[in-house]
Structures are given as C-alpha cells and as structure tokens.
Amino acid sequence: MFFAIIRINNKEKKMRIENVKSKMKIENLDGMLITDMKNIYYLTGFSGTAGTVFLTKTRNIFMTDSRYSEMAKSIISDFEIIETRDAISKLPELIKAEDLKTVGFEENVEYSFFNRLQGFLNEVELYATNNFLLELRQYKDENEIRKIRKAATIADEAFQAVLKFIEPGREEIEVANYLDFKMRELGASGVSFETIVASGKRSSLPHGVASHKVIEFGDPVTIDFGCFYNHYASDMTRTIFVGKADSKMSEIYQTVKEANHSLIEQAQKGLSFAQFDKIPRDVIEKAGYGQFFTHGIGHGLGLEVHEIPYFNQKMTNQFLEVGMVVTDEPGIYIPDFGGVRIEDDLLITETGCEVLTNAPKELIVI
Ligand SMILES: [Mn+2]
Structure with missing residues (x-):
C-alpha cells in the first residue's frame, strides 16, 4: 500500500497539541484518549487506518500495530510510539505511571470499546467528551x-x-x-x-x-x-x-x-x-x-x-x-x-x- 507522506508543519502540530492540553486543563482531565482517525491525523499527521493517541500533562503517546509502526516512526515527531495491537490494554500502566485520576475519551466510540475501556480503567474517572477536538478544528490555519x-x-x-x-x-x-x-x-x-x-x-x-x-x-x-x-x-x-x-x-x-x-x-x-x-x-x-x-x-x-x-x-x-x-x-x-x-x-x-x-x-x- 502506498501512503503519500505529507508532513503537517511541526509548529502547527505543536500548537494543536498545546491547544488540546489547555482544554484538558480547563476540563480537569489528567489524560485524554483520542481514537477518531481524523483527530489523530490532525494531531500527528498519521493517516493509516489504525492508531490511538493518549495525551497527559507531560506525555504524548501514539500507539499502533506492527503494520504501521515503521511509518509512524518516520512521520510522527513529538510522540512516544508504542507498538501494540491492543491500545486499551496498555492504558493501565500509563495511567499508573503518572497517577492519573481523570481520563477523557471521545463519545462516538463503539459500545464494545467503551465496555472494555471501563473494564481496564476501573480505577480512574472516565469522562465522555463531545466535539473535544472538533471544537479546535473549527479554526483553520x-x-x-x-x-x-x-x-x-x-x-x-x-x-x-x-x-x-x-x-x-x-x-x-x-x-x-x-x-x-x-x-x-x-x-x-x-x-x-x-x-x-x-x-x-x-x-x-x-x-x-x-x-x-x-x-x-x-x-x-x-x-x-x-x-x-x-x-x-x-x-x-x-x-x-x-x-x-x-x-x-x-x-x-x-x-x-x-x-x-x-x-x-x-x-x-x-x-x-x-x-x-x-x-x-x-x-x-x-x-x-x-x-x-x-x-x-x-x-x-x-x-x-x-x-x-x-x-x-x-x-x-x-x-x-x-x-x-x-x-x-x-x-x-x-x-x-x-x-x-x-x-x-x-x-x-x-x-x-x-x-x-x-x-x-x-x-x-x-
Ligand atoms: Mn454542503
């Protein structure tokens, strides 16, 4: 498969990540899980079909499987890249490492995904966010x-x-x-x-x-x-x-x-x-x-x-x-x-x- 690699300007990407983090602060979220692929593209420039972003105050994490990890390493800067086929299962240790109390996720996920998320993250408060990234995406650079x-x-x-x-x-x-x-x-x-x-x-x-x-x-x-x-x-x-x-x-x-x-x-x-x-x-x-x-x-x-x-x-x-x-x-x-x-x-x-x-x-x- 061929992917046209067009980098999003790094300054713009940094700004977008900063905007998300400011919003997390306002909404009192220690962590934010982003699963919508358009939103992931917006933040990382990654345009494959499988990926998950997890942001905390101090860390930017991008998770994808072995099909995409090479591509991810070559185009994504400013993120730690974790290779996994099961991003949810990686979350508990990330949450524990920073002692996160509140984690936001995007409300348009599938019910089965939400169920599993709840099962893995029973120690934190989960918040469904609505248009979290889309509100930022309204203003085009x-x-x-x-x-x-x-x-x-x-x-x-x-x-x-x-x-x-x-x-x-x-x-x-x-x-x-x-x-x-x-x-x-x-x-x-x-x-x-x-x-x-x-x-x-x-x-x-x-x-x-x-x-x-x-x-x-x-x-x-x-x-x-x-x-x-x-x-x-x-x-x-x-x-x-x-x-x-x-x-x-x-x-x-x-x-x-x-x-x-x-x-x-x-x-x-x-x-x-x-x-x-x-x-x-x-x-x-x-x-x-x-x-x-x-x-x-x-x-x-x-x-x-x-x-x-x-x-x-x-x-x-x-x-x-x-x-x-x-x-x-x-x-x-x-x-x-x-x-x-x-x-x-x-x-x-x-x-x-x-x-x-x-x-x-x-x-x-x-
Ligand atoms: Mn129209």
Whole structure:
C-alpha cells in the first residue's frame, strides 16, 4: 500500500497539541484518549487506518500495530510510539505511571470499546467528551486553508469540464462518474461524499444521489459534489439547465442566487449562527418560497465534509470567527416540480469572507 507522506508543519502540530492540553486543563482531565482517525491525523499527521493517541500533562503517546509502526516512526515527531495491537490494554500502566485520576475519551466510540475501556480503567474517572477536538478544528490555519482552497479549485475545474459532458440522453450516474474521475485526474484523492446528480423533477430532492434516470431536454440538473485534497474537503453545488429553463425555474434560480449572494455580502466575524442562517432565508421568504427551503444554510468543512459549526435559527449564542470555513447553500425544492441549490465554501476573514469556490453562478443553459 502506498501512503503519500505529507508532513503537517511541526509548529502547527505543536500548537494543536498545546491547544488540546489547555482544554484538558480547563476540563480537569489528567489524560485524554483520542481514537477518531481524523483527530489523530490532525494531531500527528498519521493517516493509516489504525492508531490511538493518549495525551497527559507531560506525555504524548501514539500507539499502533506492527503494520504501521515503521511509518509512524518516520512521520510522527513529538510522540512516544508504542507498538501494540491492543491500545486499551496498555492504558493501565500509563495511567499508573503518572497517577492519573481523570481520563477523557471521545463519545462516538463503539459500545464494545467503551465496555472494555471501563473494564481496564476501573480505577480512574472516565469522562465522555463531545466535539473535544472538533471544537479546535473549527479554526483553520494557513496550511489547512491552502488545502481546502485547492480542493475547491479542483471542484471548480471539474464543473467546467462536466458542462461539456452533460447532454440529453446521458444518465445521471454517468455524469457523477465523469465528475468523480475528473476530480481524481485533477489531483483529488477521492470524492468527499457520494456525488449528487438530480435532474428533472428529481432536482426537488435535496439529496438525490445520482440514479439511472436519463437527462432530458428541458431538465434542471442539480450537481452537489466535492473532493478531498491532502485530507481536506470541498463541497459545492450548482444547478444548470439542459436545452432551456422554463420561466418559473428561472425565477427560482434567481431567488436562490440572490440568497447565496446576500450571505457572501454579509458574512463576517461576530455574526451569530442564527443570523448567518437568517440572511439568505429572508431573501427566499420574501420571494414567497420560504416553505420550500427545508434545511439549514450550511455547515463547517475541513477534514470532514460536514463538521461543526452547523447553523439554525436557535443558535443565537454562537458566533462566526475568523478562520472558520463554512458553506453557503440555500435551496428551493418544489415537490414533483423541481429544485435549485447553489452552494459555495466561504472562509471567514478579518474583513468579511472569501469565497473559495469560484465556478460560475449565472444561469447556465447547455
Ligand atoms: Mn454542503
């Protein structure tokens, strides 16, 4: 198996480990067990399929089995590396060595894992943590932004290419396959989620994964896709029209475009998550389509294509901050008729926001 070894800048890694340790201190945790592989990548740069991180005030421990220990030694600095097929069984002696009283773990572990953990660690207080690392991952550093920007550019270029490929008679799934291949050709390691191609009446399905439906003259086609580049995701949606766009669909398109644009104009640090959701929602409601915008305005993205923050009307106490990368994806979906969604990835900056996805948004008829 081949692994592209791209080191995370050591200064950034050190900073991330320090941030975790500060948070452990605040939450009164002597030890923190990290089992989520994205979080492990974030802290160590290790991208194999098996590994466990255990952090204490004074030690950084990385455990993996013999398949990966050589790789781990070559790419992970700042960690003691322990070769084991059973990380849990190593924990009691690590805990005893430093007389740890409280240990946090990530709450999204499997029940069988938790059960076993409890069995081995009956001497300490175990705390389930929620979004412990994800809260830190919300703020992207320069290197992460560079990778997300590249993932977005790959999606932009793949979109330009697929416009020449879509024509009446092609199945949705052919369009999806073409896009997926194109993104890999342009340097992506894979898709960041299963590509959505929803044509004709199916475009009213917000998450219509590509089917064998044949694209026909007059169809709207909603394409929602993205890729991973160096572990970081992009996520973009465009709706285009084949042959012609009828007048009602054109009106819906302009409304969604205006909603998307209004958020680009107004997104800035300090805005509450509720306000972020409301700005484009107001545009759609004013146009009379409020009941057909049935989801939140967007989500964070980074190592995962969907990660915190999420946005809804109740989140008046959380605020946008510099370094967050979030999507702006208003849509109008009219059952048994059709729908439009336009989605961009936005980086929150000191002065507003930067749009990372730059594929055209004027109404395209091919
Ligand atoms: Mn999205």
